[in-house]
Amino acid sequence: MKELRHLNKYFKKYWLKLFLGIIITIIARVFQLVMPSYVNKIITVVEQFLNTEIAETAARDLLLEYILIIVGAALLSGFFTFLMRQTIINVSRYIEYDLKNEIFDHYQNLSLNFYKQNRTGDLMNRISEDVNQVRLYAGPAIMYGIQTLTLFVCLVPLMFIKAPTLAAYTLLPLPILSVLIYKISKIIHKRSTIVQEYLSTLSTFTQEVFSGVSVIKAYTLEPQTNAELNVLANDGKDKSMSLARVNAWFFPLMILLIGISNILVIYIGGMQYIRGEIGVGLIAEFILYVNMLTWPVAIVGWLTSIVQRAEASQKRINEFLDQHSELENGNIQLKDLEGEIEFKDVSFTYEDTEINALKKISFTIKPGETIAILGKTGSGKSTILDLVARLYDVTSGEILIDSKPIKDFELTSLRGSIGAVPQDAFLFSDSIKNNIKFGKEDATDEEIVSIAKDAVVHENIMGFSKKYDTVLGERGITLSGGQKQRVSIARALIKNPKIYLFDDCLSAVDTETEEEILNNLKKASKEKTTLIVSHRVSSAKNADKILVLEDGRLIQEGTHEKLNMIDGYYKELYKNQLSEKEN
Known part of the structure; x- marks a missing residue:
């Protein structure tokens, strides 16, 4: 991620909003963790009532209390999730605005030699499509990354505290997932760079066609131009499909591994319940924990893809930002110019x-x-x-x-x-x-x-x-x-x-x-x-x-x-x- 270090100055600029967004994200996820434990308590109350260990009135009061707590926690989680998007996603838009201005200002300062060596379509693609890919990293990737990290940090210790053996079997697929993500992300980075370079080629071609449409019409070059575009489009389709095929592995693998975790919870938890080691409410709680991890674990692949694409795009942006005009600026201001x-x-x-x-x-x-x-x-x-x-x-x-x-x-x-x-x-x-x-x-x-x-x-x-x-x-x-x-x-x-x-x-x-x-x-x-x-x-x-x-x-x-x-x-x-x- 060395190319993305260029964004550190913007993260420092908006550090307060980002910090506030991270705190809000953590609070929202913590409230989300309330539900599974209270579902466990609800099932325990029902079991106690069925075993005549608790009166109907007391059971009803407890159920109502627990349900209200779950609903309240869900509402608070939703409210803080809204605030989270209003902070972190807004910051990504500010960074997008600043980065586009930085690139545009830099473009204007470069000499004519730069414009002779680079095509308009490529310049436009880097300030639009590439910046958009970087924005996804500066906003959604951070937001969902913090969500995922918070859930893992809170859930994994909690699961081991409540049932160490069951937690160990439940989380067994995660190391396999980490290895797969590492392998696939390397391929995504390489293919993302190829796709972004192709988009520049396509932008250049279309920009030249639109600018020279009068010449194309005058020489009846429409069929030839269409044929060239068809070749470019098919080439781009192949490159994009090559990237999509790799991306397509993520979600099925995530869902498969989460499904295996659910099966392990039911089987191992069931065996422990039969032996009287845990209650049935804890099994339900663990199933909810696993399913709460489903989206964060599944999104790891998407986040990896975003980061890899952003890295490829920022590298292309940095290639131009690292170029400097050979015209060194002087320091004498022209005030009373005579004109010799x-x-x-x-x-x-x-x-x-x-x-x-x-x-x-x-x-x-x-x-x-x-x-x-x-x-x-x-x-x-x-x-x-x-x-x-x-x-x-x-x-x-x-x-x-x-x-x-x-x-x-x-x-x-x-x-x-x-x-x-x-x-x-x-x-x-x-x-x-x-x-x-x-x-x-x-x-x-x-x-x-x-x-x-x-x-x-x-x-x-x-x-x-x-x-x-x-x-x-x-x-x-x-x-x-x-x-x-x-x-x-x-x-x-x-x-x-x-x-x-x-x-x-x-x-x-x-x-x-x-x-x-x-x-x-x-x-x-x-x-x-x-x-x-x-x-x-x-x-x-x-x-x-x-x-x-x-x-x-x-x-x-x-x-x-x-x-x-x-x-x-x-x-x-x-x-x-x-x-x-x-x-």
Whole structure:
């Protein structure tokens, strides 16, 4: 159970409620133990009455007294059982809540490399299905475990005190049960891990299918997708059935061993009764004791299964919790940022693909300047923006902001000073208004409308029946590519940061709309440091400086007028795009 030690901090956090729940559990079980001894007394009273050792009135009074005691004890046991569930089960829900938040917070702190190496379905399964398995251990397993332990601790000594020989024979099957539980639990642990890993695979497959359903329909891949799911489902069924077959051994074995104990009570107890060593009431009491042990003994198998599954799930959770972002957080808070950015011999290689994206890049951007970055696909343009936002750390060289190393800044503070519009505009499944407000939570409706007009998307939004309250589909599928880009631009503008990063964010709009947006961006980004990545010269020609990249190297640098006078990539690109526009 070493993996489950991770939960100890939560048990310490809720120790008072757990302790109270354990005390209540013990009290509830103690009241449950009242009934068998009073059943013995009732039978003894009946025997005494039949043997004319006691009068009818006295017998009736005793029977009524004992019955009331049994009923009272049962009611108290039920009441404390209710309180037990309200404490221990509630604690398990608190732990589930805390653990999910811990995992989610950890996910958010991990770098992009982590997400490139792990699939969304697997991430989701570990924070949902795996956490649920751990919750069963933190609640029901503890509750029923304490119940079982209490009954054993109280019942076994009590049985030996009342009839040692009968108790020894009655409990004879329990060591056999312990060995069987140990053997079977090892198999359960192994197969539980396999089942949990399969669930991650299935979650990943279904998530990808739902996200890419438009492609599946366009290429009529439904039969192929169904066939793949059928293979996965059958494979999962085999794995689950393999686990279920092992689990299925528990209850029959428990019931069999309890049944043997009952037979031993009747036979051995009967022989002792014949010899006059014990009374018939004690045999009835022992039968009740054995049957009281039936559920706890039977549940040992279930508890073992829960613990083994929780161990397997927590191990999978710990695998991610043990991973740490390679981006070390700085301690400098960005307050009065000027916006100067300097790259000094920066090189960067992607860890997952080993692609050398940048090779000894050096340039300086003064505060308030607008820089355009052009180049062919794969030349390293977007990488520069990712490094400025510190989504990655440079492989070699150094990036300075306001003459201080970027690594020295606190990450949240740094990114809070940046407004980024990615190449692939991502919108959440929420209203358009809330998607824009992600840039500024306390933005007023007037601010949202004003910014939407600057992003030239206001008229499109007003064309929807619910206007700004229109709820978007997953990843903003309700909107066109150009509309998504413009809402994404509005989200960055309303943030009013000191640094803007625009990554080819106008590729899906027409040239007229592009020109209008660029003019608005020029006004909005006045006195702001702005980096614009683009494939179009029209987006770059008004920039204070243009950087041209090729194969990760800086091959040209200067203004539009300067670069247009020099033979090279920029001049050729400008000519080609100008002729296309004229045609």
